[in-house]
């Protein structure tokens with residue numbers, strides 16, 4: 677299948693080409709048409725399956741279709757049309773990063789909100805207005821209580837890694853947040869597992885949801901590229917390793933090696949070349 681068959685906006689297709697994606701992953705191929713049709717959806721999919729783009733692309737398409745509202749929120753209050761709830765700061769940042777990447781040419785404003793970070797920057801970002809907010813539940817509630825976010829214009833609510841949010845005790849927060857959004861909104865829930873707690877939550881928050889499940893792929897996640905380099909001898913192998921480690925994009929690396937002695941001598945050699953290296 678091709679992305680073109682999914683009837684995505686030309687700006688989004690161009691962004692996917694720039695990212696180097698050639699075809700939708702199974703969760704994307706199944707979820708995107710349902711979400712574009714406005715259905716509520718429960719997706720069972722793990723990280724690494726491309727699940728983020730499966731909901732971010734339809735969300736962006738929704739914004740593109742009716743014109744992105746740039747600029748400040750009403751009276752300095754953010755009135756997002758899309759809200760993604762995520763259990764952790766790291767996940768929230770990853771979702772926001774993908775929304776920025778695919779939505780760049782649409783000039784979508786995405787604000788990421790999470791706990792443990794100072795308020796002033798988040799307050800300023802919210803006051804400028806947000807089409808998409810990606811947030812952890814606790815900090816979002818803080819901002820809602822302080823009147824910095826208004827969910828009355830929300831069109832789409834996404835619960836990403838809902839099972840982890842429940843495990844972390846966010847169920848009441850999630851329900852409180854959902855209650856502040858219009859009933860007419862589209863609701864999307866992604867979870868790696870589907871148990872009775874998730875079933876109950878989805879029954880309360882969703883209407884006539886379609887359910888999509890993708891086999892968890894036992895092979896490496898999409899984000900991991902695997903390569904084989906053939907080396908002529910030891911010195912060639914070392915030069916290849918030096919070349920790979922010198923890449924500025926390579927901020928942290930693990931090198932596996934056969935013996936303890938080789939691990940120690942390689943670590944020493946790398947230290948001599950200025951790397952902060954240790955043998956384990």
Ligand code: AMP
Nearest residue numbers: 697699701723724725726727728898899
């Ligand atoms: P996720 O499962 O959403 O965490 O995505 C895992 C990784 O796959 C992310 O780094 C995405 O940028 C990448 N990705 C998403 N969709 C595709 C696709 N159709 N083709 C290749 N890579 C993709």
